[in-house]
Amino acid sequence: MNAIEFIKNNGVDKAREVLEGAPSNAESYQDGYYFRTKPEFQFHNGFHPVWNLTDNDGEWFKKDGFDPVLINDLKMILESIRLVDQFGGLDKAKLLINLKKGMGYLKQAIADYELINEGK
Known part of the structure; x- marks a missing residue:
C-alpha cells in the first residue's frame, strides 16, 4: 500500500x-507488524x-495479502x-507558491497534501 492510501x-x-x-531497521508496516527483508525476511x-x-521467507504473510506501507514513504508524506x-x-501554501518562485519542496508538499484529502 502506498503511504497516501495508508493515511487516507x-x-x-x-x-x-x-x-x-x-x-x-524497520522497512515497512502492515496490520500491526513491522517488516524488514535484509538480511532475511x-x-x-x-x-x-x-x-x-x-x-x-515470509510466505505466511505474503499469501495473506502482503502489501505493507513503506516506513520511509510515511515519513515523507507526514x-x-x-x-x-x-x-x-493548503490555501495559504498555494498562495505562497504563486507569489514566490524556487519553492519546489512546498509544491511537492502541496501535491501530497491534496492527494490525501482527495475525495473528502
Missing part, C-alpha cells in the same frame, strides 16, 4: 503512531525487543503535511 484509510494520527512505534510485533525470522500546515494550510 487510517488517518494521520495512525501514521504517526506507526512511525513512533517502529523498531530500528523478518517481522516484529512492535512490543518485544527482537526481530523474528520466518522459516519460509513531512509534507507538516510543511503545508506550517505555512498556514
Whole structure:
C-alpha cells in the first residue's frame, strides 16, 4: 500500500503512531507488524525487543495479502503535511507558491497534501 492510501484509510494520527512505534531497521508496516527483508525476511510485533525470522521467507504473510506501507514513504508524506500546515494550510501554501518562485519542496508538499484529502 502506498503511504497516501495508508493515511487516507487510517488517518494521520495512525501514521504517526506507526512511525513512533517502529523498531530500528524497520522497512515497512502492515496490520500491526513491522517488516524488514535484509538480511532475511523478518517481522516484529512492535512490543518485544527482537526481530523474528520466518522459516519460509515470509510466505505466511505474503499469501495473506502482503502489501505493507513503506516506513520511509510515511515519513515523507507526514513531512509534507507538516510543511503545508506550517505555512498556514493548503490555501495559504498555494498562495505562497504563486507569489514566490524556487519553492519546489512546498509544491511537492502541496501535491501530497491534496492527494490525501482527495475525495473528502
